[in-house]
Amino acid sequence: MTPDPHRPRILLGVSGGIAAYKAAELVRRLREREADVRVVLTDNAARFVTPLTFQALSGQPVRSSLWDDAAEAAMGHIELARWATRVVIAPASADLIARLAHGLADDLLTTLCLATEAPITIAPAMNRVMWAQPAVQANVATLVARGVQVLGPDAGDQACGETGAGRMWEAPAIAQAVLAPMQGTAWAGRRVLITAGPTYEDLDPVRYLGNRSSGRMGYAVAAAAAAQGAEVTLVSGPVTLATPPGVRRIDVRSAEAMHAAVLDALPGQHVFIATAAVADFRPRERQASKIKKQAGSGLALDLVQNPDILADVAARQPRPFVVGFAAETDDVERYARDKLVRKKLDMIAANRVGTDDCGFDSDRNALAVLWHDGGAQVDMADKATVARRLLELILARLPDGA
The missing domain is CATH 3.40.50.1950 (Flavin prenyltransferase-like)
Structure with missing residues (x-):
């Protein structure tokens, strides 16, 4: 021995x-x-x-x-x-x-x-x-x-x-x-802010609008960054995952709460990675009592747009290196590159959802990682491996001193 x-x-x-x-x-x-x-x-x-x-x-x-x-x-x-x-x-x-x-x-x-x-x-x-x-x-x-x-x-x-x-x-x-x-401290000395999971937009005391995000990808990125020496703050929507070792976690429920938590934690951050699946809309008014079913009639919801966390972070000066995520069912790279340019991001990680073997509700993922003058593919693998590869690509693109 x-x-x-x-x-x-x-x-x-x-x-x-x-x-x-x-x-x-x-x-x-x-x-x-x-x-x-x-x-x-x-x-x-x-x-x-x-x-x-x-x-x-x-x-x-x-x-x-x-x-x-x-x-x-x-x-x-x-x-x-x-x-x-x-x-x-x-x-x-x-x-x-x-x-x-x-x-x-x-x-x-x-x-x-x-x-x-x-x-x-x-x-x-x-x-x-x-x-x-x-x-x-x-x-x-x-x-x-x-x-x-x-x-x-x-x-x-x-x-x-x-x-x-x-x-x-x-x-x-x-x-x-x-x-x-x-095995390494590649991210030592860097502060990383990450969002993960879904947001829930309450309709009444028992119902909400949500999505299928499990938070696993964002938590894998947080775990990998912390393991490599980064100071990680994780703003998390409602999930059933344990906080990764060494990560500071802030729990939120709605898109508005996530927006406030992100902007509050943003000063001094070197990198912002937005993996959360944030609801685009919320009810204009949350009903104080349970909405009752009316026999023979439907239900019309009056929705308003939520704040755009990613765009707001990208617009800040000074700003961190901003990485977005795009979950798409088709034309993945085209939609992702449009989002990269439109929201003035530094990088975007796009993945296909709607299949059983990748993305939501899966332990595996694959990414098309794009930046303004190039891109790279992260092949299908468990989310911990995908997270490490994504961090390698981010690290290679960080400006000097970031």
Whole structure:
């Protein structure tokens, strides 16, 4: 176990749960980013995915027991704890989180967590009701207070057939969040303001106008920028996503609230990236009571235009480097280039929506990134990878001193 000082050394702990199968892809994603990976399974994790799978993917023996005579002859668990530059537990079950919070050391994985001086990251995964339990939330809060990084969970369909918060982050996003701080500081010293998610325009106390934006693209950009050293402020519409590590988040609901929050946070920002899907219109008046259905009649809405956040930022002097987003169903590049010129942007990232495999409601995306004298394609990939590539293109176009 001679350490290579030039490569991150990730000790991956896998606890019991159906999401254990995702940990196999995580090993591959970490290794393709040039990390050395060693895997420790709990007994319950080994019921879902075999040690042989992880051994084949990591190229290293897999550990699961404190009572391994060969490994422990020289206090192998201490050696393993010293070897790691970061401990990552994915998935982290409710039981594992509870044992970490209470400082238990009743198996190899929890013992390693107490014996290591490396930072610890957990990616929770469990049923939505379990995740919402006060005991689980208290245990997570305890770990956060001790400096443990918590990634997720996401919201969505679960293996139990329910829908809600509790899904483990996808492997590429975990690998990005874990490794980026260890592999570069390209954005150090820069302040970045990002908008993400939808806006909701209330019609009455129970109804609103909205859209399908999940916020995942904007959150991926925020996570990638923060991981590379940027000071990131994220103005977010209503989403069910966890705040990326190191990001300052401002929650808003409506386009007017997002407009106010952006202009308030704008002074001193070097880059503004507008990924949010902002409603173009809002009701002229919000009804104080629920609008009742009238038998046999329709409903006419009196709508007024919302403020144009992107154009207003671009018109400011001094102004940051302004990057817009354009979600289109057809003629993507033509509409995007028109928006680039019309709103006086520095760059625009255009993506096709309306399909099942890209954009809204998807973990993947592809972008046509345009600027006034050129452009580049970002091929289809997970949104964490797309975010990194977008930041590379922005960084290459920033004026000196920005």
